[in-house]
Amino acid sequence: MGASKFVIKQISVFSENKPGRLAAIARALQDxxxxxxxxxxxxxxxxxxxxxLVDEPQRAYEKLTKMGFxxxxxxxxxxxxxxxxxxxxxxxxxxxRNGINIEYAYAYSGREGAVLILRVDHVDAAIAAIxxxxxxLHESSLFQ
Amino acid sequence: MFWDEKYETLPxxxxxxxxxxxxxxxxxxxxxxxFYRQKFGEAGIGPGDxxxxxxxxxxxxxxxxxxxxxxxxxxxAVPIDRVIRIHTTSGTTGKPTVVGYTKKDIRTWANxxxxxxxxxxxxxxxxxxxxxxxxxxxxxxxxxxxxxLVGMTVVPSxxxxxxxxxxxxxxxxxxxxxxxxxYALHLAEVAEEMGAHLDSLKxxxxxxxxxxxxxxxxxxxxxxxxxxxSYGLSELFGPGVAFECGERDGLHIWHDCYLVEVVDPATGExxxxxxxxxxxxxxxxxxxxxxVRYRTGDITMLKxxxxxxxxxxxxxxxxxxxxxxxxxxxxxxxxxxxxxxxxDIPEVGSQFMVYVDRVNHLDEMTIDVEINRxxxxxxxxxxxRIQKKVVKELRDALELRTTVNLxxxxxxxxxxxxxxxxxxxxxxxx
Numbered sequence: 001m002g003a004s005k006f007v008i009k010q011i012s013v014f015s016e017n018k019p020g021r022l023a024a025i026a027r028a029l030q031d032x033x034x035x036x037x038x039x040x041x042x043x044x045x046x047x048x049x050x051x052x053l054v055d056e057p058q059r060a061y062e063k064l065t066k067m068g069f070x071x072x073x074x075x076x077x078x079x080x081x082x083x084x085x086x087x088x089x090x091x092x093x094x095x096x097r098n099g100i101n102i103e104y105a106y107a108y109s110g111r112e113g114a115v116l117i118l119r120v121d122h123v124d125a126a127i128a129a130i131x132x133x134x135x136x137l138h139e140s141s142l143f144q
Numbered sequence: 145m146f147w148d149e150k151y152e153t154l155p156x157x158x159x160x161x162x163x164x165x166x167x168x169x170x171x172x173x174x175x176x177x178x179f180y181r182q183k184f185g186e187a188g189i190g191p192g193d194x195x196x197x198x199x200x201x202x203x204x205x206x207x208x209x210x211x212x213x214x215x216x217x218x219x220x221a222v223p224i225d226r227v228i229r230i231h232t233t234s235g236t237t238g239k240p241t242v243v244g245y246t247k248k249d250i251r252t253w254a255n256x257x258x259x260x261x262x263x264x265x266x267x268x269x270x271x272x273x274x275x276x277x278x279x280x281x282x283x284x285x286x287x288x289x290x291x292x293l294v295g296m297t298v299v300p301s302x303x304x305x306x307x308x309x310x311x312x313x314x315x316x317x318x319x320x321x322x323x324x325x326x327y328a329l330h331l332a333e334v335a336e337e338m339g340a341h342l343d344s345l346k347x348x349x350x351x352x353x354x355x356x357x358x359x360x361x362x363x364x365x366x367x368x369x370x371x372x373x374s375y376g377l378s379e380l381f382g383p384g385v386a387f388e389c390g391e392r393d394g395l396h397i398w399h400d401c402y403l404v405e406v407v408d409p410a411t412g413e414x415x416x417x418x419x420x421x422x423x424x425x426x427x428x429x430x431x432x433x434x435x436v437r438y439r440t441g442d443i444t445m446l447k448x449x450x451x452x453x454x455x456x457x458x459x460x461x462x463x464x465x466x467x468x469x470x471x472x473x474x475x476x477x478x479x480x481x482x483x484x485x486x487x488d489i490p491e492v493g494s495q496f497m498v499y500v501d502r503v504n505h506l507d508e509m510t511i512d513v514e515i516n517r518x519x520x521x522x523x524x525x526x527x528x529r530i531q532k533k534v535v536k537e538l539r540d541a542l543e544l545r546t547t548v549n550l551x552x553x554x555x556x557x558x559x560x561x562x563x564x565x566x567x568x569x570x571x572x573x574x
Contacts, residue, residue, distance in 0.1 A: 012522030014515060016551050042524045045531060046549045049524045068554050070515060072522030103523075 003127040007075050008140040009057040010117070013050040014070040017043055025050055025064065032056075032063050037143050038117055040106035051106070053078075053117060053143055076119050077126060078143070080136035081107070083114040091116055091135060098129040112138065147262035147294075148255065151400045153454045163403055164197055166428035171203075174434050176221040179206075179214060200403065200426065201414060205437045211241045211379065219433050220244050227432050232280040233378040243282070243378045244432040250289065252429050253381040256398055257290020260387035261320075263396070263453070264347060264372050268295030271316055271344075275309060275323035275331070276352070277561055278302045282382025283352055287322050290384065296320070303327065303560040306334040310342070317344040322374070325355035325363060326563040329494060332366035345369045351376065351383055353562050354462045354480045358487035362494060373461055379438055380427055386459055394447045394458030401429040404459070405437070406446055409466045417448040422466050423459065441466045443478070470500060470566065472507045477542055479565055482511065485541045491519040491530045495556040500568045507570065510547040511538070517553045 015021040022041070029036060029052075039052035054060045057073065064071045081087035088107075095102060101121045108115055115138065120126045130137055146152050154162065171191035174180040183204045184190060194200065211219055219242075220227060228247055232240040245253070266272075272291045278284030278300060291298045299316055301309055303323075309331060312318065323331070328350055335342055345367055351374030360371045375395050376383035386397035397404055403426040406415045415421045423440045443466055447458040464478030471477075479498065487494050493514035501508045513534060515527065527550060534548045559565075 010522075014520050014527070014552060016549075016555070044524055044528050047527060047551070049522065049527070068552070070517050070520045070553055072520050074522040103525075 003124055005139045005141070006077055006127050006137045007123060008053065008078055008117075008138075008143060010074045010076045010119075011052050011054060011057050011060050011064070012072045012074045013052075013064060015048050015050050017046050017048050022050060024067075025069065028063050028067055029054065029060060032059055034060050034063075037110075038106060038108040038115070040104075042104065051104075055144060057144060074119060075123050076117050077123065077130075078138040079116045079118060079130055080112065080138065081114040081116050083109060087114060088116065091118075091130070094129055094133045094135060095120065095126060098125065100126045100129060112142070145262050145265060145267070147259040152259060152263075152396075152398075152456075154400060154456070159399055159456065160197060162400055163428060166400075167197065167200065167403060167426065168194060170426065170428055170430075170434050171436070173221050173431075174436055177219055177434075179210060179218065180436065197403070200405070200437065203436050205412065205424065205439050206435050207439050208241065208379075208441065212239050215239045216242045217244070219435070221434050222246060222432050229285075231282045231285075231378055231382065233282075240280075241379065243381075245381075246431040249381065249431050252401070253286060253384060254289040254293045256381070256384040256401065257287055258293045259398065260374065260384055261290060261294050261296070261349075263387060263389050263455070264349075264370075265390065266294065266296065266320055266347060270294075270296045270319045270347075271299065272296040272320045272322070273299040273301050273309070273313060273316070273318040275301055275303060275321055275327060281561070282376070282378045283322075286376070286382035286384060287349075306331055307338060310335045310338055310340050313342050313345065314340060319344055320347040320349065321345065321367075321369075322349040322351075324352045324559070324562065325350040325359055325371075326353065326559045327561075328363050328367065328371075329359075330558045330560070332363065336366070342367060348372070349374050354464050354468075354478070356480050356484040356487065358484050359494070362487055375442075375459075375462060377440055377442075379433075379435060379440075380425055381430070385425070389451065389453045389455060391451055391453060394451075394460055396451070396453075396455045397457075397459050399456045402427055404446070404457075406444065406459075407439075409443075415445075417446045420445045420460075420463065423462075443469070468566065470498075470509075470568065472500065472509050472542075472544055475542065475544055477509070477544065481541060482538065485537050486513055486534070489530075489534060489537060491516050492534060492550070493553060493556075495558065496565060497556055498566045500566070500570055502570045508547065509544065510549065512549045512551050512556060514553045514556055515550050 035055045037053040042049050061071050079091050103119045105118045226246050227244040229245045231243050276283040348369045348371045363371050372388045376385040386395035405424040406421040409422040423442045423444050443463045444459045497512045499510040538546050
């Protein structure tokens, strides 16, 4: 599976929507000297999921679980975007034309330029489509 | 197995004769209590007017508030020198209620507990860990004395330090535990966390709060034991008033010691077999603190069928307390119904809290329940689906729309004594 090197482990943490929960998570990662590369928060009816790309997902999982947090791994992919008007369109259009649904996405702009983190319904198909189009996928080793 | 076969299996006619004899004696005895002299006087009735068991309906009820008004010793029918122990009931509102025991009362009570324990197959070969409060609460010493009378090896562990409780069960080869069902659930959680196997356990005696059949299945599978329902209240000695036999289909209440009625909580009208209402008991063998037609506040019904075990008429498992019963937009809701629904949904835990508010003159019920760690996929939409499922199951069972909050595993309070899962914030609005 040549594609598997592009599958990145995101940590997803269940959190009640109340003051101090994100601070508790961030503090725990700080204590473990784990770096957060990108993150987002999704919220619904009083609870939420904190999603983060970290440099050491396994250690983050263990630390947070030990603290009582409910943590799961989620497979995501990271696509290089042009950091200019139309950059997001290019990536979204590739997936759309190939019938791949984006469940959620978040982006950051770092040393590598603009990067789009994607959770899609068919990971392997998404990887194949993006590679075929010539766009650049980041390997998980870049983060982890 | 019987502890006292003759009294446990008295034929109906002999039982009624004994009950009437003891009732008449009790009614004379209660004249030592100012409250009853006054009440009987107001009703223009004397002990001599009670000729049959049905005549009891002519007598006034005794309520919890009456006992509170008698604080501390107003309901004692013997001189304080003859009282060898007192217990109190938790005073959640106002003063606690004091109950007293003579030497004979302590002996009678221990014998009732011994009947219960023998009825479920326990004997002097058993090792019994008594995981309830040993202080003013009647559950600790009550079961302790009964178990010793049977000849069991008693571990008076009381509550708290659950990891140590688990270790003692393992180290001492404990075969029987007694605690509240909520604490038993907590014990199971802690044992699972510790990776401890409680292989020696075979019997669990659970009481002091109403619990459901799904809770029974949960406790039996997680603790590897057979669970029996225990019923009692301090005003009637304590635990031991009624208990399940091996059939586990209703509780045998000891008719030679307790005269039982079920009444409509609102009107006080006496109900028949199979009709749900409030249990009213006149104890027939209490010396220090006899009572007449005591309103227990517990909701049950008299069962009609006879029991293969040969003992007397049973009552149904307690469905709730008349004062725990929540009336939400006119619909009666018992916490045990909510528990029953949640236990059947694997995606959520079994701990819960209920909040009741009045918003724009409408009752709103909010339930906090923990997500089950193993069912968290990491996806928000899966959580939303679980939340919807809980709302739907509750609506089907209670016929009520509720708000459900999913909370983090382990974040809700665990109760060692009686669980207090209801927070009714409407009081000011009424």
